[in-house]
Amino acid sequence: MKINPNYNILAASTSTIFGSGYLEYILDEAVRFLNTDEIIFIPYARPSGMSWEEYTESPAKAFAGKGVSVKGLHEFDRPKEALRKSQAIFTGGGNTFLLLKTLYEFDLMDELKSVIAGGTPYMGTSAGSNICGPDIGTTNDMPIVYPPSFGALNFLPFNINPHYLDPDPLSKHKGKTRETRIYEFHQFNSQMVLGLREGSWIEARQGVVELKGRLTARLFKPGVQAVEIAPGVLDF
Protein backbone atom coordinates (compact mmCIF):
# COMPACT_ATOMS: atom_id res chain seq x y z
CA MET A 1 0.00 0.00 0.00
CA LYS A 2 1.43 3.35 -1.03
CA ILE A 3 0.85 6.40 1.10
CA ASN A 4 2.65 9.70 1.46
CA PRO A 5 5.80 8.96 3.55
CA ASN A 6 5.39 12.31 5.31
CA TYR A 7 2.11 11.25 6.87
CA ASN A 8 1.98 10.53 10.57
CA ILE A 9 -1.50 9.18 11.14
CA LEU A 10 -3.02 7.38 14.09
CA ALA A 11 -6.62 6.46 13.35
CA ALA A 12 -8.42 4.65 16.17
CA SER A 13 -11.77 2.88 16.06
CA THR A 14 -12.93 4.43 19.33
CA SER A 15 -11.86 6.87 22.02
CA THR A 16 -13.06 4.59 24.77
CA ILE A 17 -13.24 0.87 25.29
CA PHE A 18 -15.67 -0.88 27.60
CA GLY A 19 -14.87 -0.51 31.29
CA SER A 20 -12.18 2.15 30.97
CA GLY A 21 -11.96 5.93 30.82
CA TYR A 22 -11.77 8.32 27.87
CA LEU A 23 -8.65 7.48 25.78
CA GLU A 24 -7.32 5.37 28.67
CA TYR A 25 -6.46 2.30 26.58
CA ILE A 26 -4.50 4.30 24.03
CA LEU A 27 -3.14 7.25 25.98
CA ASP A 28 0.49 6.11 26.27
CA GLU A 29 0.52 5.21 22.58
CA ALA A 30 -1.03 8.58 21.69
CA VAL A 31 1.51 10.54 23.76
CA ARG A 32 4.39 8.64 22.16
CA PHE A 33 2.92 9.07 18.69
CA LEU A 34 1.99 12.76 18.93
CA ASN A 35 5.38 13.44 20.48
CA THR A 36 4.72 16.94 21.79
CA ASP A 37 3.52 18.68 24.94
CA GLU A 38 0.89 20.72 23.08
CA ILE A 39 -1.97 19.35 21.02
CA ILE A 40 -4.67 21.09 19.06
CA PHE A 41 -8.03 19.36 19.44
CA ILE A 42 -10.74 19.55 16.77
CA PRO A 43 -14.05 19.26 18.67
CA TYR A 44 -16.44 19.75 15.75
CA ALA A 45 -17.98 16.24 15.85
CA ARG A 46 -19.73 17.23 19.12
CA PRO A 47 -20.84 13.84 20.53
CA SER A 48 -24.40 14.12 21.93
CA GLY A 49 -24.39 17.70 20.68
CA MET A 50 -22.11 18.92 23.47
CA SER A 51 -20.41 22.29 22.95
CA TRP A 52 -16.88 22.67 21.61
CA GLU A 53 -15.74 23.97 24.99
CA GLU A 54 -17.28 21.13 26.94
CA TYR A 55 -15.96 18.49 24.55
CA THR A 56 -12.41 19.83 24.68
CA GLU A 57 -12.36 19.21 28.44
CA SER A 58 -12.28 15.42 27.89
CA PRO A 59 -8.98 15.20 26.00
CA ALA A 60 -7.55 18.08 28.06
CA LYS A 61 -8.16 16.09 31.22
CA ALA A 62 -6.86 12.83 29.75
CA PHE A 63 -3.64 14.30 28.38
CA ALA A 64 -3.00 16.55 31.40
CA GLY A 65 -1.95 13.51 33.39
CA LYS A 66 0.85 13.00 30.88
CA GLY A 67 2.03 16.61 30.96
CA VAL A 68 0.51 17.35 27.55
CA SER A 69 -1.68 20.43 27.13
CA VAL A 70 -4.70 20.47 24.81
CA LYS A 71 -6.23 23.54 23.17
CA GLY A 72 -9.48 23.42 21.21
CA LEU A 73 -9.26 24.72 17.65
CA HIS A 74 -12.27 26.94 18.44
CA GLU A 75 -10.13 28.88 20.91
CA PHE A 76 -8.06 30.37 18.10
CA ASP A 77 -9.08 33.50 16.20
CA ARG A 78 -7.24 32.19 13.14
CA PRO A 79 -7.83 28.42 12.98
CA LYS A 80 -5.89 27.95 9.73
CA GLU A 81 -2.84 29.59 11.19
CA ALA A 82 -3.30 27.54 14.36
CA LEU A 83 -3.27 24.32 12.32
CA ARG A 84 -0.18 25.45 10.42
CA LYS A 85 1.70 26.20 13.61
CA SER A 86 0.46 23.17 15.54
CA GLN A 87 2.75 20.43 16.83
CA ALA A 88 0.06 17.77 16.64
CA ILE A 89 -3.64 17.54 15.83
CA PHE A 90 -6.28 15.32 17.41
CA THR A 91 -9.82 15.07 16.04
CA GLY A 92 -12.33 13.49 18.41
CA GLY A 93 -15.37 11.39 17.58
CA GLY A 94 -19.03 12.31 17.53
CA ASN A 95 -21.11 12.81 14.43
CA THR A 96 -19.16 12.40 11.19
CA PHE A 97 -21.59 14.47 9.09
CA LEU A 98 -21.37 17.36 11.55
CA LEU A 99 -17.58 17.12 11.74
CA LEU A 100 -17.18 17.14 7.97
CA LYS A 101 -19.74 19.90 7.42
CA THR A 102 -18.02 22.13 9.98
CA LEU A 103 -14.57 21.52 8.47
CA TYR A 104 -15.91 22.49 5.04
CA GLU A 105 -17.78 25.51 6.41
CA PHE A 106 -14.65 26.83 8.07
CA ASP A 107 -12.69 26.07 4.90
CA LEU A 108 -10.26 23.87 6.83
CA MET A 109 -10.13 20.75 4.66
CA ASP A 110 -7.33 21.90 2.38
CA GLU A 111 -5.41 23.38 5.28
CA LEU A 112 -5.60 20.09 7.17
CA LYS A 113 -4.48 18.15 4.11
CA SER A 114 -1.53 20.44 3.57
CA VAL A 115 -0.48 20.51 7.22
CA ILE A 116 -0.64 16.72 7.54
CA ALA A 117 1.22 16.31 4.23
CA GLY A 118 3.91 18.47 5.84
CA GLY A 119 4.39 15.84 8.55
CA THR A 120 2.35 17.16 11.49
CA PRO A 121 1.06 14.14 13.43
CA TYR A 122 -2.70 13.58 13.16
CA MET A 123 -4.67 11.43 15.52
CA GLY A 124 -8.36 10.63 15.11
CA THR A 125 -10.88 8.55 17.00
CA SER A 126 -14.12 7.29 15.49
CA ALA A 127 -15.48 10.19 13.36
CA GLY A 128 -11.95 11.66 13.45
CA SER A 129 -10.75 8.41 11.86
CA ASN A 130 -13.67 8.19 9.46
CA ILE A 131 -12.49 11.37 7.75
CA CYS A 132 -9.00 9.90 7.14
CA GLY A 133 -10.29 7.84 4.23
CA PRO A 134 -11.37 8.95 0.74
CA ASP A 135 -14.93 9.67 1.91
CA ILE A 136 -17.34 9.23 4.82
CA GLY A 137 -19.45 6.64 3.00
CA THR A 138 -18.86 4.02 5.70
CA THR A 139 -19.71 6.05 8.78
CA ASN A 140 -22.20 4.56 11.23
CA ASP A 141 -23.67 7.94 12.09
CA MET A 142 -27.04 9.43 11.24
CA PRO A 143 -27.03 12.21 8.65
CA ILE A 144 -28.14 14.90 11.11
CA VAL A 145 -26.73 17.72 8.96
CA TYR A 146 -26.00 17.98 5.22
CA PRO A 147 -22.33 18.48 4.35
CA PRO A 148 -21.42 20.05 0.99
CA SER A 149 -19.67 16.79 0.01
CA PHE A 150 -19.00 13.32 1.44
CA GLY A 151 -15.35 13.69 0.33
CA ALA A 152 -12.91 13.38 3.23
CA LEU A 153 -9.20 13.94 3.91
CA ASN A 154 -7.96 10.95 1.94
CA PHE A 155 -4.89 10.36 4.10
CA LEU A 156 -5.43 6.60 3.88
CA PRO A 157 -6.20 4.79 0.61
CA PHE A 158 -9.14 2.98 2.20
CA ASN A 159 -12.25 3.87 4.16
CA ILE A 160 -12.47 3.03 7.82
CA ASN A 161 -15.59 1.64 9.40
CA PRO A 162 -15.04 2.41 13.08
CA HIS A 163 -16.67 0.50 15.96
CA TYR A 164 -16.83 -2.48 13.60
CA LEU A 165 -19.31 -5.09 14.82
CA ASP A 166 -19.57 -8.71 13.74
CA PRO A 167 -22.98 -10.03 12.72
CA ASP A 168 -24.84 -11.61 15.64
CA PRO A 169 -25.89 -15.09 14.48
CA LEU A 170 -28.62 -15.18 17.15
CA SER A 171 -30.19 -11.85 16.27
CA LYS A 172 -33.85 -11.74 15.32
CA HIS A 173 -33.49 -8.16 14.09
CA LYS A 174 -33.93 -7.76 10.35
CA GLY A 175 -32.05 -4.47 10.07
CA LYS A 176 -28.84 -4.72 8.08
CA THR A 177 -25.64 -6.05 9.61
CA ARG A 178 -22.52 -3.94 9.33
CA GLU A 179 -21.20 -6.40 6.76
CA THR A 180 -24.32 -6.00 4.59
CA ARG A 181 -24.00 -2.21 4.77
CA ILE A 182 -20.39 -2.30 3.61
CA TYR A 183 -21.32 -4.74 0.88
CA GLU A 184 -23.93 -2.20 -0.31
CA PHE A 185 -21.28 0.53 -0.18
CA HIS A 186 -19.19 -1.51 -2.61
CA GLN A 187 -21.97 -1.68 -5.15
CA PHE A 188 -21.32 2.01 -5.75
CA ASN A 189 -17.76 2.65 -4.55
CA SER A 190 -14.46 0.95 -5.25
CA GLN A 191 -12.18 1.83 -2.34
CA MET A 192 -11.37 -0.83 0.23
CA VAL A 193 -12.99 -0.62 3.65
CA LEU A 194 -11.33 -1.66 6.88
CA GLY A 195 -13.73 -2.68 9.64
CA LEU A 196 -11.80 -1.55 12.71
CA ARG A 197 -12.94 -3.11 15.98
CA GLU A 198 -12.95 -1.16 19.22
CA GLY A 199 -9.44 -1.32 20.69
CA SER A 200 -7.76 -1.37 17.26
CA TRP A 201 -6.08 1.48 15.46
CA ILE A 202 -4.16 2.24 12.29
CA GLU A 203 -0.75 3.84 12.44
CA ALA A 204 0.87 5.25 9.32
CA ARG A 205 4.36 6.68 9.27
CA GLN A 206 7.28 6.69 6.84
CA GLY A 207 4.97 5.27 4.23
CA VAL A 208 4.22 2.16 6.27
CA VAL A 209 0.67 1.42 7.43
CA GLU A 210 0.14 -0.85 10.42
CA LEU A 211 -2.83 -2.33 12.19
CA LYS A 212 -2.27 -2.05 15.95
CA GLY A 213 -4.00 -3.41 19.03
CA ARG A 214 -4.69 -7.04 19.88
CA LEU A 215 -7.61 -7.67 17.54
CA THR A 216 -7.83 -8.54 13.88
CA ALA A 217 -9.62 -6.17 11.52
CA ARG A 218 -12.03 -7.06 8.72
CA LEU A 219 -11.00 -6.05 5.22
CA PHE A 220 -13.63 -5.53 2.55
CA LYS A 221 -12.69 -5.31 -1.11
CA PRO A 222 -15.31 -4.90 -3.80
CA GLY A 223 -16.43 -8.16 -5.32
CA VAL A 224 -14.63 -10.55 -2.99
CA GLN A 225 -15.34 -12.16 0.35
CA ALA A 226 -14.23 -10.06 3.34
CA VAL A 227 -11.15 -11.37 5.18
CA GLU A 228 -9.60 -10.99 8.63
CA ILE A 229 -6.33 -9.08 8.80
CA ALA A 230 -3.90 -9.65 11.67
CA PRO A 231 -2.16 -6.80 13.50
CA GLY A 232 1.06 -5.76 11.77
CA VAL A 233 2.07 -4.08 8.53
CA LEU A 234 -0.75 -3.84 6.03
CA ASP A 235 0.30 -4.93 2.59
CA PHE A 236 -3.01 -5.15 0.75
Add this chain to the structure above:
Amino acid sequence: MKINPNYNILAASTSTIFGSGYLEYILDEAVRFLNTDEIIFIPYARPSGMSWEEYTESPAKAFAGKGVSVKGLHEFDRPKEALRKSQAIFTGGGNTFLLLKTLYEFDLMDELKSVIAGGTPYMGTSAGSNICGPDIGTTNDMPIVYPPSFGALNFLPFNINPHYLDPDPLSKHKGKTRETRIYEFHQFNSQMVLGLREGSWIEARQGVVELKGRLTARLFKPGVQAVEIAPGVLDF
Protein backbone atom coordinates in the same frame (compact mmCIF):
# COMPACT_ATOMS: atom_id res chain seq x y z
CA MET B 1 -51.50 15.92 14.55
CA LYS B 2 -52.54 17.64 11.35
CA ILE B 3 -51.88 16.01 8.02
CA ASN B 4 -53.42 16.34 4.59
CA PRO B 5 -56.75 14.42 4.72
CA ASN B 6 -56.18 13.24 1.16
CA TYR B 7 -53.12 11.25 2.16
CA ASN B 8 -53.32 7.48 2.22
CA ILE B 9 -50.00 6.41 3.71
CA LEU B 10 -48.86 3.07 5.07
CA ALA B 11 -45.29 3.34 6.37
CA ALA B 12 -43.86 0.13 7.78
CA SER B 13 -40.67 -0.33 9.78
CA THR B 14 -39.59 -3.37 7.79
CA SER B 15 -40.65 -5.51 4.84
CA THR B 16 -39.83 -8.69 6.68
CA ILE B 17 -39.99 -9.85 10.27
CA PHE B 18 -37.91 -12.62 11.74
CA GLY B 19 -38.93 -16.11 10.70
CA SER B 20 -41.32 -15.13 7.93
CA GLY B 21 -41.22 -14.33 4.22
CA TYR B 22 -41.03 -11.02 2.39
CA LEU B 23 -44.05 -8.85 3.35
CA GLU B 24 -45.75 -11.93 4.82
CA TYR B 25 -46.73 -10.34 8.14
CA ILE B 26 -48.33 -7.30 6.48
CA LEU B 27 -49.55 -8.62 3.15
CA ASP B 28 -53.28 -8.79 3.94
CA GLU B 29 -53.14 -5.34 5.46
CA ALA B 30 -51.26 -4.02 2.42
CA VAL B 31 -53.75 -5.51 -0.03
CA ARG B 32 -56.66 -4.04 1.91
CA PHE B 33 -54.91 -0.66 2.18
CA LEU B 34 -53.70 -0.36 -1.43
CA ASN B 35 -57.14 -1.50 -2.62
CA THR B 36 -56.26 -2.24 -6.23
CA ASP B 37 -55.13 -5.13 -8.41
CA GLU B 38 -52.21 -3.17 -9.89
CA ILE B 39 -49.34 -1.63 -7.96
CA ILE B 40 -46.37 0.38 -9.14
CA PHE B 41 -43.22 -0.57 -7.26
CA ILE B 42 -40.32 1.87 -6.80
CA PRO B 43 -37.22 -0.33 -6.62
CA TYR B 44 -34.57 2.42 -6.39
CA ALA B 45 -33.35 1.63 -2.87
CA ARG B 46 -31.77 -1.56 -4.28
CA PRO B 47 -31.02 -3.63 -1.13
CA SER B 48 -27.60 -5.25 -1.39
CA GLY B 49 -27.19 -3.41 -4.69
CA MET B 50 -29.55 -5.75 -6.54
CA SER B 51 -30.91 -4.54 -9.87
CA TRP B 52 -34.31 -2.86 -10.25
CA GLU B 53 -35.53 -5.88 -12.21
CA GLU B 54 -34.39 -8.39 -9.66
CA TYR B 55 -35.76 -6.38 -6.74
CA THR B 56 -39.18 -5.99 -8.33
CA GLU B 57 -39.53 -9.78 -8.38
CA SER B 58 -39.91 -9.88 -4.58
CA PRO B 59 -43.09 -7.78 -4.26
CA ALA B 60 -44.40 -9.20 -7.55
CA LYS B 61 -44.17 -12.69 -6.10
CA ALA B 62 -45.63 -11.69 -2.74
CA PHE B 63 -48.63 -9.84 -4.18
CA ALA B 64 -49.26 -12.37 -6.96
CA GLY B 65 -50.70 -14.75 -4.38
CA LYS B 66 -53.36 -12.14 -3.65
CA GLY B 67 -54.22 -11.50 -7.30
CA VAL B 68 -52.43 -8.16 -7.35
CA SER B 69 -49.95 -7.42 -10.14
CA VAL B 70 -46.78 -5.38 -9.56
CA LYS B 71 -44.90 -3.38 -12.16
CA GLY B 72 -41.54 -1.74 -11.47
CA LEU B 73 -41.42 1.99 -12.14
CA HIS B 74 -38.28 1.34 -14.23
CA GLU B 75 -40.42 -0.58 -16.73
CA PHE B 76 -42.16 2.61 -17.85
CA ASP B 77 -40.75 4.92 -20.50
CA ARG B 78 -42.48 7.86 -18.84
CA PRO B 79 -42.21 7.33 -15.07
CA LYS B 80 -43.95 10.59 -14.19
CA GLU B 81 -46.93 9.69 -16.26
CA ALA B 82 -46.87 6.19 -14.78
CA LEU B 83 -47.04 7.66 -11.26
CA ARG B 84 -49.87 9.97 -12.26
CA LYS B 85 -51.89 7.11 -13.68
CA SER B 86 -51.06 4.59 -10.95
CA GLN B 87 -53.67 3.06 -8.67
CA ALA B 88 -51.20 2.57 -5.80
CA ILE B 89 -47.48 3.03 -5.17
CA PHE B 90 -45.16 0.89 -3.07
CA THR B 91 -41.57 1.91 -2.33
CA GLY B 92 -39.37 -0.90 -1.02
CA GLY B 93 -36.47 -0.70 1.43
CA GLY B 94 -32.75 -0.81 0.78
CA ASN B 95 -30.44 2.16 0.97
CA THR B 96 -32.19 5.44 1.80
CA PHE B 97 -29.46 7.65 0.31
CA LEU B 98 -29.60 5.74 -2.96
CA LEU B 99 -33.40 5.83 -3.04
CA LEU B 100 -33.54 9.57 -2.43
CA LYS B 101 -30.71 10.36 -4.86
CA THR B 102 -32.41 8.37 -7.60
CA LEU B 103 -35.78 10.02 -7.00
CA TYR B 104 -34.13 13.44 -7.26
CA GLU B 105 -32.12 12.46 -10.33
CA PHE B 106 -35.24 11.31 -12.14
CA ASP B 107 -37.02 14.46 -10.98
CA LEU B 108 -39.75 12.40 -9.35
CA MET B 109 -39.99 14.00 -5.91
CA ASP B 110 -42.50 16.69 -6.84
CA GLU B 111 -44.50 14.24 -8.92
CA LEU B 112 -44.73 11.81 -6.02
CA LYS B 113 -45.80 14.59 -3.66
CA SER B 114 -48.49 15.74 -6.03
CA VAL B 115 -49.78 12.24 -6.81
CA ILE B 116 -49.98 11.28 -3.13
CA ALA B 117 -51.62 14.61 -2.28
CA GLY B 118 -54.22 13.62 -4.89
CA GLY B 119 -55.11 10.56 -2.82
CA THR B 120 -53.19 7.71 -4.48
CA PRO B 121 -52.29 5.20 -1.76
CA TYR B 122 -48.58 5.07 -0.88
CA MET B 123 -46.96 2.22 0.97
CA GLY B 124 -43.33 2.19 2.10
CA THR B 125 -41.15 -0.23 3.98
CA SER B 126 -37.91 0.76 5.72
CA ALA B 127 -36.18 3.23 3.33
CA GLY B 128 -39.55 3.68 1.62
CA SER B 129 -40.95 4.80 5.00
CA ASN B 130 -37.89 6.88 5.84
CA ILE B 131 -38.66 9.19 2.94
CA CYS B 132 -42.21 9.82 4.24
CA GLY B 133 -40.89 12.23 6.88
CA PRO B 134 -39.50 15.75 6.47
CA ASP B 135 -35.97 14.45 5.80
CA ILE B 136 -33.81 11.32 5.89
CA GLY B 137 -31.80 12.48 8.91
CA THR B 138 -32.79 9.45 10.98
CA THR B 139 -32.01 6.69 8.50
CA ASN B 140 -29.84 3.83 9.72
CA ASP B 141 -28.14 3.44 6.36
CA MET B 142 -24.62 4.22 5.27
CA PRO B 143 -24.21 7.24 3.00
CA ILE B 144 -23.06 5.20 0.00
CA VAL B 145 -24.06 7.90 -2.50
CA TYR B 146 -24.50 11.67 -2.16
CA PRO B 147 -28.04 12.92 -2.75
CA PRO B 148 -28.60 16.57 -3.76
CA SER B 149 -30.51 17.11 -0.52
CA PHE B 150 -31.59 15.20 2.59
CA GLY B 151 -35.09 16.64 2.16
CA ALA B 152 -37.75 13.94 1.79
CA LEU B 153 -41.44 13.67 0.84
CA ASN B 154 -42.80 15.21 4.05
CA PHE B 155 -46.04 13.23 4.03
CA LEU B 156 -45.82 12.78 7.79
CA PRO B 157 -44.99 15.63 10.19
CA PHE B 158 -42.31 13.52 11.91
CA ASN B 159 -39.28 11.48 10.91
CA ILE B 160 -39.38 7.72 11.13
CA ASN B 161 -36.51 5.67 12.43
CA PRO B 162 -37.26 2.25 10.99
CA HIS B 163 -36.00 -1.02 12.48
CA TYR B 164 -35.93 0.76 15.84
CA LEU B 165 -33.76 -1.08 18.35
CA ASP B 166 -33.73 -0.64 22.12
CA PRO B 167 -30.37 -0.15 23.82
CA ASP B 168 -28.86 -3.44 24.99
CA PRO B 169 -28.03 -2.98 28.68
CA LEU B 170 -25.51 -5.84 28.52
CA SER B 171 -23.60 -4.54 25.51
CA LYS B 172 -19.88 -3.89 25.81
CA HIS B 173 -19.86 -2.05 22.51
CA LYS B 174 -19.10 1.66 22.79
CA GLY B 175 -20.68 2.64 19.47
CA LYS B 176 -23.77 4.79 19.86
CA THR B 177 -27.18 3.35 20.64
CA ARG B 178 -30.10 4.24 18.39
CA GLU B 179 -31.43 6.47 21.17
CA THR B 180 -28.16 8.41 21.39
CA ARG B 181 -28.16 8.89 17.62
CA ILE B 182 -31.67 10.31 17.65
CA TYR B 183 -30.75 12.50 20.59
CA GLU B 184 -27.87 13.88 18.48
CA PHE B 185 -30.29 14.43 15.60
CA HIS B 186 -32.36 16.65 17.89
CA GLN B 187 -29.43 18.88 18.68
CA PHE B 188 -29.72 20.16 15.12
CA ASN B 189 -33.29 19.36 14.03
CA SER B 190 -36.66 20.04 15.59
CA GLN B 191 -39.07 17.54 14.04
CA MET B 192 -40.27 14.64 16.14
CA VAL B 193 -38.89 11.16 15.46
CA LEU B 194 -40.84 7.95 15.80
CA GLY B 195 -38.73 4.88 16.50
CA LEU B 196 -40.77 2.21 14.71
CA ARG B 197 -40.01 -1.35 15.77
CA GLU B 198 -40.06 -4.22 13.29
CA GLY B 199 -43.65 -5.40 12.93
CA SER B 200 -45.11 -1.90 13.45
CA TRP B 201 -46.42 0.49 10.85
CA ILE B 202 -48.03 3.90 10.51
CA GLU B 203 -51.28 4.29 8.67
CA ALA B 204 -52.56 7.73 7.72
CA ARG B 205 -55.93 8.33 6.06
CA GLN B 206 -58.65 10.94 6.25
CA GLY B 207 -56.28 13.07 8.28
CA VAL B 208 -55.94 10.48 11.05
CA VAL B 209 -52.56 8.92 11.83
CA GLU B 210 -52.43 5.57 13.57
CA LEU B 211 -49.73 3.33 14.93
CA LYS B 212 -50.50 -0.25 13.95
CA GLY B 213 -49.14 -3.66 14.86
CA ARG B 214 -48.82 -5.16 18.33
CA LEU B 215 -45.80 -3.21 19.59
CA THR B 216 -45.41 0.22 21.10
CA ALA B 217 -43.25 2.78 19.29
CA ARG B 218 -40.75 5.18 20.82
CA LEU B 219 -41.45 8.87 20.37
CA PHE B 220 -38.59 11.36 20.52
CA LYS B 221 -39.25 15.07 20.87
CA PRO B 222 -36.43 17.57 21.12
CA GLY B 223 -35.46 18.42 24.66
CA VAL B 224 -37.60 15.89 26.50
CA GLN B 225 -37.30 12.26 27.54
CA ALA B 226 -38.44 9.77 24.87
CA VAL B 227 -41.73 8.01 25.62
CA GLU B 228 -43.47 4.82 24.53
CA ILE B 229 -46.58 5.23 22.39
CA ALA B 230 -49.27 2.54 22.28
CA PRO B 231 -50.87 1.35 19.05
CA GLY B 232 -53.85 3.50 18.08
CA VAL B 233 -54.50 7.04 16.93
CA LEU B 234 -51.49 9.30 17.34
CA ASP B 235 -52.41 12.60 18.91
CA PHE B 236 -48.99 14.10 19.72
